[in-house]
Amino acid sequence: MEVDHLADERSKAQFDVEEMKIVWAGSRHAFQVSDRIARLVASDPAFQKDHRARLGRKELFKNTLRKAAYAWKRINELRLTEEEASRLRFFVDEPAFTDLHWGMFVPAIKGQGTEEQQQKWLPLAHKMQIIGCYAQTELGHGSNVQGLETTATFDPQTDEFIIHSPTLTSSKWWPGGLGKVATHGVIYARLLTNGQEHGVHGFIVQIRSLDDHLPLPGITVGDIGIKFGSGAYNTMDNGVLRFDQVRIPRNQMLMRVSQVTREGKVVQSDVPRQLVYGTMVFVRKTIVGDASNALSRAVCIATRYSAVRRQFGSQKGGLETQVIDYKTQQNRLFPLLASAYAFRVVGEWMEWLYTDVTQRLKANDFSTLPEVHACTAGLKSLTTSATADGIEECRKLCGGHGYLHSSGLPELFAVYVPACTYEGDNIVLLLQVARFLMKTVSQLGSGKKAVGTTAYMGRVEQLMQCRCDVQNAEDWLKPSIVMEAFEARATRMSVACARNLSKFGNQEEGFLELSADLVEVAVAHCQLIVVSKFIEKLQQDIPGKGVKNQLENLCSVYALNILHKHLGDFLSTGCITPMQASLANDQLRSLYSQVRPNAVALVDAFNYTDHFLSSILGRYDGNVYPKLYEDAWKDPLNDSIVPDGFHEYVQPILKQQLRNAKL
Numbered sequence: 001m002e003v004d005h006l007a008d009e010r011s012k013a014q015f016d017v018e019e020m021k022i023v024w025a026g027s028r029h030a031f032q033v034s035d036r037i038a039r040l041v042a043s044d045p046a047f048q049k050d051h052r053a054r055l056g057r058k059e060l061f062k063n064t065l066r067k068a069a070y071a072w073k074r075i076n077e078l079r080l081t082e083e084e085a086s087r088l089r090f091f092v093d094e095p096a097f098t099d100l101h102w103g104m105f106v107p108a109i110k111g112q113g114t115e116e117q118q119q120k121w122l123p124l125a126h127k128m129q130i131i132g133c134y135a136q137t138e139l140g141h142g143s144n145v146q147g148l149e150t151t152a153t154f155d156p157q158t159d160e161f162i163i164h165s166p167t168l169t170s171s172k173w174w175p176g177g178l179g180k181v182a183t184h185g186v187i188y189a190r191l192l193t194n195g196q197e198h199g200v201h202g203f204i205v206q207i208r209s210l211d212d213h214l215p216l217p218g219i220t221v222g223d224i225g226i227k228f229g230s231g232a233y234n235t236m237d238n239g240v241l242r243f244d245q246v247r248i249p250r251n252q253m254l255m256r257v258s259q260v261t262r263e264g265k266v267v268q269s270d271v272p273r274q275l276v277y278g279t280m281v282f283v284r285k286t287i288v289g290d291a292s293n294a295l296s297r298a299v300c301i302a303t304r305y306s307a308v309r310r311q312f313g314s315q316k317g318g319l320e321t322q323v324i325d326y327k328t329q330q331n332r333l334f335p336l337l338a339s340a341y342a343f344r345v346v347g348e349w350m351e352w353l354y355t356d357v358t359q360r361l362k363a364n365d366f367s368t369l370p371e372v373h374a375c376t377a378g379l380k381s382l383t384t385s386a387t388a389d390g391i392e393e394c395r396k397l398c399g400g401h402g403y404l405h406s407s408g409l410p411e412l413f414a415v416y417v418p419a420c421t422y423e424g425d426n427i428v429l430l431l432q433v434a435r436f437l438m439k440t441v442s443q444l445g446s447g448k449k450a451v452g453t454t455a456y457m458g459r460v461e462q463l464m465q466c467r468c469d470v471q472n473a474e475d476w477l478k479p480s481i482v483m484e485a486f487e488a489r490a491t492r493m494s495v496a497c498a499r500n501l502s503k504f505g506n507q508e509e510g511f512l513e514l515s516a517d518l519v520e521v522a523v524a525h526c527q528l529i530v531v532s533k534f535i536e537k538l539q540q541d542i543p544g545k546g547v548k549n550q551l552e553n554l555c556s557v558y559a560l561n562i563l564h565k566h567l568g569d570f571l572s573t574g575c576i577t578p579m580q581a582s583l584a585n586d587q588l589r590s591l592y593s594q595v596r597p598n599a600v601a602l603v604d605a606f607n608y609t610d611h612f613l614s615s616i617l618g619r620y621d622g623n624v625y626p627k628l629y630e631d632a633w634k635d636p637l638n639d640s641i642v643p644d645g646f647h648e649y650v651q652p653i654l655k656q657q658l659r660n661a662k663l
């Protein structure tokens with residue numbers, strides 16, 4: 001019989017874990033779908049993944065193609081819904097060309113194509129009769145989208161666009177799926193008609209033949225090479241692409257935002273030009289939800305292992321202390337656990353925000369677009385940075401064993417860390433948020449009402465003067481007190497920056513000079529959004545014994561840990577006193593004691609299979625040591641007792657030394 005080494009931990013839980021699983025999944029339905037599909041993937045040997053770090057690039061890539069094809073076969077055989085298919089790809093857990101096909105190519109056509117274009121291209125993409133990628137970034141420019149150099153010149157004689165890469169730096173560089181697989185791409189290029197330039201637009205371009213998969217005439221395409229980490233993101237064929245005067249029909253420019261007529265005239269529709277950037281907004285909101293997936297996975301591993309691992313503290317020959325009982329371990333681990341839950345909640349809210357803006361856009365209401373852009377950009381940045389740092393912290397929380405590939409953490413880190421760069425470099429995105437905030441502050445006096453996530457700035461006068469009401473540590477558990485401290489901090493930092501900016505004659509010059517401060521303002525605003533969405537969630541009815549209470553503890557841990565880490569902001573803006581800061585820290589310590597007995601159950605609520613976690617340290621049954629020992633012997637180096645190369649290279653040295661010693 002299997003022994004559950006964590007049974008004792010599980011018996012300590014003070015809440016209904018099954019109900020928490022529903023909260024984590026978002027709904028009973030979502031839980032059931034996820035649970036069923038996770039088991040389906042875990043039980044299928046074709047989806048095995050524990051050997052992939054030992055494969056060379058070519059074998060690794062071929063293996064990914066095999067898995068993607070098999071996943072597609074199962075999706076069709078089982079007639080999975082779109083939701084189920086997307087869960088299946090998630091649990092297969094291997095970055096592949098399909099991520100970009102479903103995650104960017106299809107959304108780009110949906111968001112930027114006309115009805116007619118959608119009718120033509122989407123059925124082909126949905127049946128995978130074509131495979132697409134999203135080719136925006138170039139060798140010379142990624143962040144600066146307006147700086148892209150690829151051109152799309154309209155030729156009125158033939159009613160075509162000529163797509164061309166005029167310089168080396170205009171080569172498309174990075175698009176996933178492009179390197180070896182994609183047959184088509186949405187290519188971003190500067191539109192030129194009648195000798196005039198009209199900014200960057202998306203074009204559907206066929207890259208490879210549907211018969212023999214060779215590049216079409218005028219196209220040079222390949223993979224950009226090995227990336228960070230063994231295995232990891234190297235399952236993806238990030239690509240390079242150059243065009244030499246490649247012709248495409250006029251109707252392959254995505255024309256929802258602007259149209260080019262038969263005569264080459266550019267006609268703007270009434271949707272804002274920024275919708276050309278719409279796919280990025282879509283993907284950024286998805287990345288926020290994904291951050292909670294990656295962070296929860298790392299936290300699950302580190303929490304279970306911290307309960308298994310014992311070090312020091314044995315008295316009279318008894319058991320040593322579980323490392324999870326050290327306050328320093330709790331102080332590093334529990335805020336990450338709280339962040340995983342916080343990002344889950346904010347990810348759910350992002351889904352709502354995105355659905356809302358999509359409906360508004362359909363009704364030609366563009367009023368919330370700037371705020372949605374600021375929220376998706378800011379929260380993408382905040383959550384991915386915290387998650388990347390959090391995964392690395394989890395590795396350290398697992399001591400030496402965390403550095404082993406079999407802990408699951410190195411690969412998770414290597415796959416996750418580019419999220420801080422792709423879909424917008426995190427600093428560049430925070431500067432977008434800061435621009436939005438400075439604009440909001442500058443409009444406060446003009447009577448324009450601050451709405452949505454900036455509504456708090458409407459109370460600027462009160463927030464500039466308010467004094468925190470905390471008298472004892474428990475006061476920090478009151479949502480109103482926490483909210484006011486965070487709102488006052490964000491407002492005061494925004495106003496201070498706006499005042500500094502106004503000292504510059506040239507706003508752009510001021511923006512550049514103060515950009516480091518502006519990034520901090522943006523972070524303060526985004527942290528406030530996370531705290532406020534978590535608090536809002538707790539105002540809802542949440543069923544299940546003790547579930548709400550656990551979430552309240554986690555919400556307080558999230559907020560008070562941020563307050564502690566950013567104490568400089570709160571103190572220097574006079575939002576709280578040093579004494580109140582010290583009380584917040586006392587409360588945080590006491591919250592750790594309340595989280596401690598529930599920690600293992602709180603990570604069980606993520607409902608991850610051992611297959612998905614792929615971590616010996618994070619095994620559900622906690623049977624870590626025998627499995628680590630067993631796994632070591634599976635390494636190919638242990639296939640032979642004396643390694644290849646020993647007789648050739650090492651033995652001669654030993655013999656030489658021996659000879660020298662005898663002389």
Ligand SMILES: CCC/C=C/C(=O)SCCNC(=O)CCNC(=O)[C@H](O)C(C)(C)COP(=O)([O-])OP(=O)([O-])OC[C@H]1O[C@@H](n2cnc3c(N)ncnc32)[C@H](O)[C@@H]1OP(=O)([O-])[O-]
Nearest residue numbers: 136142143144145146274277278280281373422423424428
């Ligand atoms: C699995 C991994 C796959 C990865 C895939 C990828 O990485 S794909 C590649 C991913 N690549 C990247 O992510 C590249 C990152 N870079 C970018 O997104 C942009 O180039 C930029 C936003 C940094 C600057 O852009 P710029 O120089 O054109 O703009 P500007 O600053 O002068 O602002 C002009 C106005 O537009 C507004 N606005 C801007 N964006 C949006 C939006 N999305 N929506 C709505 N609005 C937006 C902005 O607020 C401003 O409004 P205002 O004040 O006039 O009312």
Ligand SMILES: Cc1cc2nc3c(=O)[nH]c(=O)nc-3n(C[C@H](O)[C@H](O)[C@H](O)COP(=O)(O)OP(=O)(O)OC[C@H]3O[C@@H](n4cnc5c(N)ncnc54)[C@H](O)[C@@H]3O)c2cc1C
Nearest residue numbers: 134135136137141142143174175176418421422423424427
């Ligand atoms: C794994 C991976 C997958 C990707 N997939 C795709 C894809 O499918 N399709 C696609 O089109 N692209 C893709 N990309 C490209 C990605 O979107 C870009 O790399 C990203 O947008 C960052 O742009 P950059 O590389 O130009 O960085 P840079 O802008 O060159 O950044 C370099 C440094 O400059 C700083 N910086 C830049 N501008 C400013 C500024 N205005 N103010 C202050 N600091 C600044 C940045 O903070 C950073 O520290 C992918 C990238 C990676 C790593």
